[in-house]
Amino acid sequence: MVHKIAKLSQSVINQIAAGEVVESPSSIVKELIENSLDAGAKRIDVEVTSGGQELIRVEDDGCGMGKEDALLSLERYATSKINSVDDLQSLVTMGFRGEALAAISSVCHFEMRTSDGTGSRLVSEGGKVIRVEPCARNRGTTIEVRSLFYNVPARKKFQKSKTASMAAISRLIETVAIAHPEIAFSLNAREFAPCKIEGRIEEILGPHEHEVNGEGLVGYLAAPNKAMAMRTGQYLYLNKRPIFSPLIAKAVKEAFGTRIGEHMYPRFVLFLEMSPEQFDVNVHPQKKEVRFCNESALFRRVQEGVEKALSPKQVFLDSLTFTQFEPLSFSEKFSSLPYKMEDQTFNWVVAEKPLALLGKFLLLEKEGLFLIDLRAAHARVLFDAFQIKEQRAQTLMWPVEIPLSPGEEERVIELEKLGIECRILKKMLIIDALPPFLEPADFPKFYSEWRGGKKIEEIATKFCHSRQRPFSFEEAIALWKEVQKCENQLYDPMGHLIFSQLKEEDLGRVLMRK
Ligand code: ADP
Numbered sequence: 001m002v003h004k005i006a007k008l009s010q011s012v013i014n015q016i017a018a019g020e021v022v023e024s025p026s027s028i029v030k031e032l033i034e035n036s037l038d039a040g041a042k043r044i045d046v047e048v049t050s051g052g053q054e055l056i057r058v059e060d061d062g063c064g065m066g067k068e069d070a071l072l073s074l075e076r077y078a079t080s081k082i083n084s085v086d087d088l089q090s091l092v093t094m095g096f097r098g099e100a101l102a103a104i105s106s107v108c109h110f111e112m113r114t115s116d117g118t119g120s121r122l123v124s125e126g127g128k129v130i131r132v133e134p135c136a137r138n139r140g141t142t143i144e145v146r147s148l149f150y151n152v153p154a155r156k157k158f159q160k161s162k163t164a165s166m167a168a169i170s171r172l173i174e175t176v177a178i179a180h181p182e183i184a185f186s187l188n189a190r191e192f193a194p195c196k197i198e199g200r201i202e203e204i205l206g207p208h209e210h211e212v213n214g215e216g217l218v219g220y221l222a223a224p225n226k227a228m229a230m231r232t233g234q235y236l237y238l239n240k241r242p243i244f245s246p247l248i249a250k251a252v253k254e255a256f257g258t259r260i261g262e263h264m265y266p267r268f269v270l271f272l273e274m275s276p277e278q279f280d281v282n283v284h285p286q287k288k289e290v291r292f293c294n295e296s297a298l299f300r301r302v303q304e305g306v307e308k309a310l311s312p313k314q315v316f317l318d319s320l321t322f323t324q325f326e327p328l329s330f331s332e333k334f335s336s337l338p339y340k341m342e343d344q345t346f347n348w349v350v351a352e353k354p355l356a357l358l359g360k361f362l363l364l365e366k367e368g369l370f371l372i373d374l375r376a377a378h379a380r381v382l383f384d385a386f387q388i389k390e391q392r393a394q395t396l397m398w399p400v401e402i403p404l405s406p407g408e409e410e411r412v413i414e415l416e417k418l419g420i421e422c423r424i425l426k427k428m429l430i431i432d433a434l435p436p437f438l439e440p441a442d443f444p445k446f447y448s449e450w451r452g453g454k455k456i457e458e459i460a461t462k463f464c465h466s467r468q469r470p471f472s473f474e475e476a477i478a479l480w481k482e483v484q485k486c487e488n489q490l491y492d493p494m495g496h497l498i499f500s501q502l503k504e505e506d507l508g509r510v511l512m513r514k
Pocket residue numbers: 031035036039060062063064065073078079080081094095096097098099100101102140141
């Protein structure tokens with residue numbers, strides 16, 4: 001066979017390159033909206049049908065292009081965004097490779113209507129421009145992509161389902177919309193009106209409970225009980241650019257610690273700001289994966305920032321003015337409380353005044369009202385007791401006895417690790433000592449939860465939340481005192497809020513509610 005070398009035509013080169021830049025409808029939408037953002041658009045409308053296989057249309061009111069630029073924009077390595085490699089260091093725009101439009105237009109029926117004052121219409125098929133003509137259009141650009149991958153059957157075959165593809169596009173628009181709340185977006189019928197960042201986040205993530213404010217770090221965290229079994233509630237940005245970073249996701253997850261279950265993922269939006277020499281985005285054509293220069297320092301910075309935001313001390317104590325100790329007018333019921341009022345470690349407790357025990361809630365006065373969910377407090381205290389290695393197990397005056405089912409003998413050793421002192425005697429499990437806040441009378445119920453083999457955070461939480469026995473005042477106060485010694489005193493191990501401060505405004509709002 002005679003080999004003949006021929007240079008590939010530009011349209012074939014573009015098609016091959018397209019594999020990197022445009023692998024799916026969502027990656028096309030991403031490139032197009034990034035171009036719109038770079039063009040200074042204030043409004044970006046996206047329309048997609050059949051998950052993008054039939055039509056992708058992105059319309060913006062950005063700077064638009066004149067006819068010559070419009071033609072050039074379809075050529076590979078044509079960009080208005082950089083001139084030299086040095087420019088990469090100070091890059092502020094989303095795109096820079098000048099590849100996207102060339103790649104996209106090579107794999108579809110492509111149409112662009114753009115105007116920088118004078119309107120032009122360009123039509124291309126498989127990368128070949130077949131029509132250029134003037135058209136009427138306000139300043140801005142509309143790009144339509146139809147019959148995607150019609151000339152790359154292999155790629156067409158490997159596309160996700162229409163539903164999956166649509167979901168990816170929705171996610172993408174949400175991700176970009178969070179970073180640019182001042183810009184109006186729409187995706188088919190869904191509208192994101194321009195608003196403040198908090199409003200945008202609420203619309204997409206739901207209400208946030210905590211705010212992170214650190215050096216080069218701004219974040220919004222949903223309450224731990226909003227954590228999900230998937231990572232879809234996590235939005236991460238570097239200099240407003242959406243990125244993917246297992247490293248940072250892990251730092252956030254670690255900061256949430258035992259506020260959420262082991263296999264749960266917190267919901268958050270996190271914006272990192274870094275100077276360009278501290279990272280490299282140019283590692284992937286999708287510009288999603290980022291390499292950081294000092295990973296461990298970054299990890300710590302994120303973890304500490306999130307921890308600080310989650311810590312109730314930040315939320316409450318900063319705003320507390322310490323009131324002088326004054327004799328409190330306790331009702332008869334409280335006069336025999338088991339705790340000392342002048343406790344040094346928690347001297348601010350002196351300003352607290354228990355008001356009422358409402359079933360599973362304790363209401364107390366302390367710079368306004370505090371409502372404490374005793375079950376959640378109990379779950380936190382109990383779970384933390386299980387974690388402490390040097391246990392303070394309390395010896396029982398009368399050991400608890402529970403019949404053992406066959407095969408349970410080996411698991412009993414796990415109970416010991418929780419600080420439960422036990423032994424086996426003639427097919428009976430004998431409990432000699434229990435951690436504080438686990439009552440002997442409740443132990444059989446705890447044991448039956450434990451037998452189910454779930455994670456300890458789940459067992460402790462379920463056990464406490466399903467409690468029927470009423471709380472006594474003494475118990476309630478003791479729990480409240482104990483929970484304040486816990487590091488994570490705001491949430492129980494499954495993310496339920498332990499207490500909430502009711503301010504006067506909040507009470508007003510309760511009454512306003514219909
Ligand atoms: P890059 O964005 O990397 O420069 P693209 O292929 O995405 O490469 O775009 C090529 C050029 O076309 C851009 O540099 C820009 O000048 C122009 N362009 C693309 N889309 C738009 C748009 N929506 N509005 C104005 N100019 C655009």
